[in-house]
Amino acid sequence: MKCIFCGSEDNKVLDSRNFDDTIRRRRECNNCGRRFTTYEIIEKIPFLVIKKDGSRQNYDSSKLKDGIAKACAKRPVSEEDIKKIIDDIELTVQNRNLQEVKASTIGEMVLKALKDLDEVAYIRYASVFKDFQNVEDFKNLFETI
Ligand SMILES: [Zn+2]
Known part of the structure; x- marks a missing residue:
């Protein structure tokens, strides 16, 4: 400079x-x-997200934000907290020079961040992300907290 x-x-x-x-x-x-x-x-390099069925989509931060915001509804998690989670994930992907990331990997990163922030948001996100079908799934998750 x-x-x-x-x-x-x-x-x-x-x-x-x-x-x-x-x-x-x-x-x-x-x-x-x-x-x-x-x-x-700050240049954001686009990357692809690999879905569960193997299809690929352009990473869309607003979609990720919506998912996290839903889990955090009425919880003491600020816009800024959510933004930071997303920034951290994007930074991790860029630092590792990845062109493609599994949706499950992103989900795990979100869960890890939410676990520290708010347990209710964490459980909500996990139930959607892990596609919980019954009470047993929740019970198993509670045991990990
Ligand atoms: Zn000078």
Whole structure:
């Protein structure tokens, strides 16, 4: 990142903030001492989700969000908590350089995050995700909490 005044690449970051898909960084040039702001776009690489039947779909964060939000309805889980779960999952996929991810893998990641946040939301999500058919399934899950 070059200084916009003197062109030096030697600078320090004073402050950085995330706004959705953009990171704003306040920088100070170590050469001329002037300050400037840079904006970096966080590039989200699209990936495919492999469904249970083997079909593939483009990953859609809004779908994932809906599913989590439903499980968290009327629970003390904020929009921000949900956003963080999704960000973490997307980041994990990107860091591992995956082009395809099993839906079940994403589901497990959501469950892991919800387990720490709210048990009711966790159970709700698990019942949909694991396709619970009877009380026995719930009982087995309760034993794991
Ligand atoms: Zn400079």
